[in-house]
């Protein structure tokens with residue numbers, strides 16, 4: 474019985490790890506991606522609204538690492554599935570599946586008619602997204618222009634999809650904020666929202682030409698600020714978690730002289746005599762692959778372009794960038810400041826202003842922004858470590874409280890962002906959090922004190938009951954011993 478009474482003493486301390494009652498519980502999570510938003514372009518001059526918002530919440534100040542290949546479609550799929558590209562199979566914006574004999578080209582980079590429609594076929598997308606996990610657990614989601622988000626879900630009538638191809642230009646962004654807001658008002662507990670800038674502007678204008686980049690960042694910042702104000706006005710701000718990130722960073726190309734136009738050095742015609750992915754060449758024979766390798770190696774040397782021509786099978790294992798049927802044998806890996814493209818339709822150095830991505834994922838310039846704020850997250854916490862974008866998936870699963878499938882993400886790399894992370898040397902408790910812990914300990918003691926007193930009293934009573942007959946027996950024995958034997 475005493476053991477039963479003492480059982481609460483063993484159980485109740487575990488409630489110390491529960492969320493603080495001082496904060497409201499999150500009712501919804503909004504995942505935002507601004508395409509190509511590099512982590513180190515977030516500052517109070519360029520984006521004051523986003524910067525001040527991030528400073529109040531959690532900021533991974535060194536950004537988040539994308540997956541190889543560091544391009545748009547596969548990384549957006551990695552963020553919402555937690556999978557490496559070779560695991561979910563979308564290994565580029567463009568690739569040829571030699572087994573299926575089908576061409577994937579979601580942005581029609583090849584200008585081949587019908588490729589976008591082919592790329593929208595659901596058979597390309599076999600991995601579970603966070604909104605599918607949410608739906609299985611009874612949640613409701615909205616997907617607002619997330620790249621390939623609408624086709625990656627198969628038949629799902631319970632999720633509101635706004636097709637990624639219909640993402641608007643600058644003038645429509647405030648309307649899209651209202652789509653996100655309406656989704657929250659409808660009771661959606663997960664919204665994935667995508668905007669195609671600053672990537673588009675960077676590709677055409679670069680970082681430094683004529684103020685284009687600053688202007689688009691200012692517009693994005695106003696849009697973000699408008700979104701926050703709408704949340705506050707509707708009293709949704711304190712119950713909404715926001716994760717703000719991007720698919721990759723960007724790197725300015727120094728000049729047209731350091732761009733390798735690969736089609737100029739490979740015999741034949743793309744799509745006929747050989748196939749390509751973003752940065753690999755798929756030759757039809759081993760001999761042809763050797764010729765491509767030697768030709769591109771010679772071109773890089775002659776033009777003195779800082780790029781590495783390599784066999785795809787030799788890419789670093791930690792990239793998890795391999796596929797039995799969707800990657801070519803030869804890969805060109807340009808250094809930061811350079812680029813390698815299969816076609817170069819723009820060849821006038823006078824009008825060339827460009828930035829790009831697709832470089833090695835561990836390069837600083839390829840890292841995307843990552844910040845978060847809301848009831849599930851710590852406040853005013855800067856984190857030095859660099860997670861991968863696949864880690865966002867298990868983090869979302871934890872916040873939403875939904876079971877998620879096996880994935881390549883690591884929750885431990887991002888859980889320092891949570892309001893009550895596990896105790897580690899890197900954790901910095903903020904005063905408000907410490908006060909809430911003290912309050913919880915005090916509440917537990919109020920519960921335990923009467924139980925402890927009652928336990929002691931019962932213990933005393935039981936011992937008295939047990940001890941009574943024994944004492945009488947002892948007295949009898951004493952009497953027997955002291956009386957003379959007759």
Ligand SMILES: [Zn+2]
Nearest residue numbers: 508509545720
């Ligand atoms: Zn992108």
